[in-house]
Amino acid sequence: MPAQPEAERLLAHARAAHERGDALLHLQVDVAHLGGAGSSWGSSENHIVPDESTGYFLSHVESIGWRLEHAGWTFVETGANTSARVWGTGEGVVNRGPVTGFFVFRRAAAPTA
Template identity: 60%
Template structure:
């Protein structure tokens, strides 16, 4: 998830790219995470954690002098946990992974 240190690092990169005169800026930010643990009954107990600060962060990048032009998202699977079900056949599955946001900015037009 987007920590304060990571946000500061990415904002620093945005400022440096703007100072250099780069026409485009591309940032990658984890926007949510799928976690969970198998229950004692063998069922899935998934939980989706949202990163509520992404919108604020993107606004801060625009304040540097960039304009958001394109976004893309991908689920990055990091595995699963399975467990046998107690009362029935089969297994319970808990998936793990993160949704990555890819944000492309164009240098804002100067007036």
């Protein structure tokens, strides 16, 4: 789940869009982070740290009156470290940055009585 201030901001945005009568809502949320460490041998080890609470956050958006229509992801590189390999076989690279989820919600159909 996004940090508390960001979650509150996104949920307020979802509520305002629903109250305005918008048909669609688009949210960007960081869903994971790629990190890692180089080594003195020049090798690299990348690892991904997922945000296991993303579904919990998305369910809050749906409780406002939205239904998830489409989701996509992209990696946003914010930095990288390289180190020369000992045996001259190139470089080890460690990338860093968030994996951002792009979520499109459609207004949920009003329940019929």
